[in-house]
Amino acid sequence: MTTNQSPMLTDSASISMYELDNIGKEFPKGSSTVIALENVSLSIPRAAMVSVQGPTGGGKSTLLQILGGLERPTTGSVTLNGTEISSLRDGRLSQIRAESIGFVFQNYNLIPTLSAVENVQTALVPTKISNKEAQHRALRALESVNLLDRAHHLPGELSGGQQQRVAIARALVKNPEVILADEPTGNLDEQTRDDIIGLLEGLAQDQGITVIVVTHDSTVAKRAQIHLRIDNGKLETL
Amino acid sequence: MFLIYLRRELTKRVRQTILISSGLAVAIALVITVNGVSSGIRNAQSEALSALYxxxxxxxxxxxxxxxxxxxxxxxxGGTQGSTSGGTRSLSSNxxxxxxxxxxxxxxxxxxxxxxxxxxxxxxxxxxxxxxxxxDLPTFSKTINQFNTYRQSQGNPSSPQGPNTPGSQGSAQQSQNQSPAPQTTQSTTVQPGPPIGGFDGQGGSRFGxxxxxxxxxxxxxxxxxxxxxxxxxxxxxxxxxxxxxxxxxxxxxxxxxxxxxxxxxxxxxxxxxxxxxxxxxxxxxxxxxxxxxxxxxxxxxxxxxxxxxxxxxxxxxxxxxxxxxxxxxxxxxxxxxxxxxxxxxxSVSGSLANVSDLVDNLGGWLSLIVLIAAFLIAMLFTNSGINRRTKELGTLKALGWRNSRIIKQVMAESVVSGLIGGLFGICLGLVGIWAFNHFSPGLTASVSQFGSFSRGGSGNGPPDFGGGQFARRAQSGTTTSINLQATISSVTILLALGLALLGGLLAGFAGGFRVSRLSPAVAMRSAQ
Structure with missing residues (x-):
């Protein structure tokens, strides 16, 4: 499928979580530019689990960052749940990230000086709920990833799998509409990998959260309902 | 969460907190000490002046x-002034x-x-x-009579003094009684004897x-x-x-x-x-x-x-x-x-003035340089700490933290580091002032009396014999020995604390602002 076509057309735009229209992204590199994405159009339905695969440097992470509002596309538009986010001001974009999008990173990106529960609470800071309520919700999120007994441990005191569970709890705690996971199992052993993928799968199936996972791992990709591949900035379905 | 994060950052990154704080502490301590010494010098000058004015x-x-x-x-x-006793005439005047x-x-x-x-x-x-x-002077009349007797013995009856010369009465008697010189006769050569009277009995004089x-x-x-x-x-x-x-x-x-x-x-x-x-x-x-x-x-x-x-x-x-x-x-x-x-x-001079000049010039510059250096060090360390945390702060941005919240968090950490540095610096400064007061040498301050002495006056007459030089020296200056005591006021302490907080504030703002300008994706790409 060509990149200027939607690889996943949904029945109705109203039930799509994401609509990407002709997205392009270029990065300056010295006097030239590197094209990270080229004419990507895409529609992603709600509550779907989507895998994005492709070679290193192919544009997977760039796509994920554009979906999460962490980067702005050079061309085209991104609509999240009916809101065009690519042209929003920083403040509004931060608000959307705070309310609607949960991130899970390969290296967990936990704050090393904060305990597990405090790390989860950081996701609730922009929502301005009380500390007590934030802590309560953070503990519930940790419970949902079976990590309540480690709530007051620092990241350095947790295993890789446990740290990734904390990161997932952090993404979950705000009840997001979307979870964007960038190589969430990249640093984990097989057993832990399966646990984490099972967890993400459950979020999509049980909680209706749209989960988009960038991965190199075919085992992980196979668990997704929708499979995308990006190579050299161009998107294709598998 | 704000306070929890602040506390955790300060306590879990102790080394960085200590580095930033101690840089500021040294600067604040120096500022306090120099300020205290300057203040002590001003007090000493005022003390030296008040003693005079x-x-x-x-x-x-x-x-x-x-x-x-x-x-x-x-x-x-006058010739009859003073008192005469034993060939010595004592004079005094006031x-x-x-x-x-x-x-x-x-x-x-x-x-x-x-x-x-x-x-x-x-x-x-x-x-x-x-x-x-x-x-005390010798009675000159006695010496003259002795001379007359000698001249007569040489066949020269002329006399430098007439019979009514003051003091001529009784001089012959004094010569007979007191002079050990050879006596004159008509047939032998008579030599004048040694002088008599005066403070040493030999015609000497003494003035005070x-x-x-x-x-x-x-x-x-x-x-x-x-x-x-x-x-x-x-x-x-x-x-x-x-x-x-x-x-x-x-x-x-x-x-x-x-x-x-x-x-x-x-x-x-x-x-x-x-x-x-x-x-x-x-x-x-x-x-x-x-x-x-x-x-x-x-x-x-x-x-x-x-x-x-x-x-x-x-x-x-x-x-x-x-x-x-x-x-x-x-x-x-x-x-x-x-x-x-x-x-x-x-008009204050002496070692006090030298110290004053030293503190005003070198001390002022030194504290300024150290303060600037401390600010730069604080900014450098804060920036270095923020650089290491760029990925972390980028993650927070990805989670939806606004730029203002990121800057606020970083500034708060930096300000608390400044506060710790300031408090530590004040303690260090107080120790410095105590040490200065304990070991400070005594100074002298010379003050030109009544300021206007140097204008005119001295050229209008020659230095007088009657104590003029003494008077001039005493009149022109009063030397005061002063135990220099560095002092510190609550204003200085507040100022020092303010400087430390300002240092922290600036360092935090600069670092926080820089990170907040990065897009979350760029911030997260940075190496931790």
């Missing part, structure tokens, strides 16, 4: 001399004169000053020097000159002027009822050297004054401005400067008026010299 004096008005007081400065003795270079101000000028707007009080002082001469300063003070207004900065060590102070009385209070150091005591007498201008009090400076470890203080009217009568004074001490209604009053007085009394306390401060 009196507490509460804002301005002094003086006038340069137009001639040498009392005519040529010499002592004249003069009360103005100090070299000192001119006089009139009662009208004093009244004019008192009525100047902004002047709350003024008191005149007549600054004098009591110069006394004493000496003594000089001390005397201030005639207005006993009805002692709150302004040189006695205002003194305290009574024993006896009593001068009072209004002493007007017209021959009473004096004496400086403690001078009294000690001259062995003067309460109830004793001191000869001033040929008159005996009863010593009623011994005074010492109220603060400085030194002498008071004058050796003796007597009622102004008595001093004026004795020195033949009736109704005149040499210095007028002026008090302004408040500090802000000093400059205005100075300008008014300079205009209304153009022939006078008006000095303010600020002008007088420049």
């Amino acid at each position: 009196g507490i509460g004096t804002d301005l002094t008005v003086t006038k340069s001399a137009v001639g040498v007081d009392g005519g040529p400065q010499s002592f004249l003795f 003069r009360l004169i103005l100090g070299p270079g000192s001119g006089t101000l009139t009662a009208q000028e004093l009244s004019k000053i008192k009525s100047t707007p902004g002047v709350t009080g003024a008191a005149g002082v007549l600054q004098l020097r009591n110069v006394s001469f004493s000496g 000159i003594d000089s001390f300063s005397v201030a005639g003070v207005d006993t009805s207004n002692l709150s302004i002027g040189p006695l205002s900065s003194t305290k009574i060590q024993s006896g009593r102070p001068l009072r209004a009822s002493d007007k017209g009385q021959d009473v004096a209070v004496v400086d403690a150091t001078y009294a000690n050297g001259a062995k003067l005591k309460i109830g004793g007498t001191l000869k001033i201008g040929g008159k005996s004054f009863k010593i009623v009090g011994i005074v010492a400076p109220s603060s400085a470890n030194s002498e008071t401005a004058n050796n003796a203080y007597i009622p102004l009217d008595v001093a004026q009568n004795l020195s033949a400067h009736k109704t005149q004074v040499t210095t007028i001490f002026v008090q302004a209604t408040n500090n802000s008026k000093i400059s205005e009053v100075k300008t008014s007085l300079t205009k209304s009394l153009p022939s006078t010299t008006v000095n303010s306390s600020a002008d007088l401060a420049s």
Whole structure:
């Protein structure tokens, strides 16, 4: 499928979580530019689990960052749940990230000086709920990833799998509409990998959260309902 | 969450907190110490000046001399003056004169000053020097008689002196009784004998000159002027009822050297004054401005400067008026010299002035350089810490934290580091001040008396024999030994704390702002 076509057309735009229209992204590199994405159009339905695969440097992470509002596309538009986010001001974009999008990173990106529960609470800071309520919700999120007994441990005191569970709890705690996971199992052993993928799968199936996972791992990709591949900035379905 | 995150960052990254804090602490400690020493020096200068000018004096008005007081400065003795005993004639004389270079101000000028707007009080002082001469000489008449006898023995009857030469009576008898020289006869050669009389019995002479300063003070207004900065060590102070009385209070150091005591007498201008009090400076470890203080009217009568004074001490209604009053007085009394306390401060010299210059110049620059360096170090360390945390802060941005919240969080951490540094620096500064006060050497401050001495005056007459050089030296400066004590005020402490907080604030803002400008994706791509 060509990149200027939607690889996943949904029945109705109203039930799509994401609509990407002709997205392009270029990065300056010295006097030239590197094209990270080229004419990507895409529609992603709600509550779907989507895998994005492709070679290193192919544009997977760039796509994920554009979906999460962490980067702005050079061309085209991104609509999240009916809101065009690519042209929003920083403040509004931060608000959307705070309310609607949960991130899970390969290296967990936990704050090393904060305990597990405090790390989860950081996701609730922009929502301005009380500390007590934030802590309560953070503990519930940790419970949902079976990590309540480690709530007051620092990241350095947790295993890789446990740290990734904390990161997932952090993404979950705000009840997001979307979870964007960038190589969430990249640093984990097989057993832990399966646990984490099972967890993400459950979020999509049980909680209706749209989960988009960038991965190199075919085992992980196979668990997704929708499979995308990006190579050299161009998107294709598998 | 704000406070939890703040506390965790400060306590879990102790090394960085200590680095930033200690950089600021050293700078703050230096600023406090230099400031404390500067303040101590200002106090010492003020102490040195108050010992001379009196507490509460804002301005002094003086006038340069137009001639040498009392005519040529010499002592004249008539042939019959003094007392003779054993071939020795003892002479003594006492003069009360103005100090070299000192001119006089009139009662009208004093009244004019008192009525100047902004002047709350003024008191005149007549600054004098009591110069006394004493000496022993041989009785010259005896030597002349001896010479006549010798000439007669040589067949020359002529005599340098007639029969009515003063002192000729009794000289032959003294020659017979006292001279061991060979006696003359008509038939033998008679040689003149060695001189007789004088302090050594061989015709020698001895002269002594003594000089001390005397201030005639207005006993009805002692709150302004040189006695205002003194305290009574024993006896009593001068009072209004002493007007017209021959009473004096004496400086403690001078009294000690001259062995003067309460109830004793001191000869001033040929008159005996009863010593009623011994005074010492109220603060400085030194002498008071004058050796003796007597009622102004008595001093004026004795020195033949009736109704005149040499210095007028002026008090302004408040500090802000000093400059205005100075300008008014300079205009209304153009022939006078008006000095303010600020002008007088420049007259302080000696090791105190050297230290003052050192602290003002080197100390000021040093504290500024260290402060800038500390700010830069704080910013560098804060930036370095933020650089290491760029990915972490980028993650928070990805989670939806606004830029303002990121900056606030980073600034809070930096400000607390500054606060810790500031508090630690204040403690360190206090230790520095304690150490300075504990080990500081004693300093001396020399103060040019009455400021205007150097103008005119000294060129109007030759240095006088009667103690002029002594008087000049004593008049031109008073040396005070001062135990320099660095001080610290609450304002300095607050200022130091403010500087530390400012340092933290700036460092935090710069670092936080830089990170907040990065897109979350770029921030997260940075190496941790």
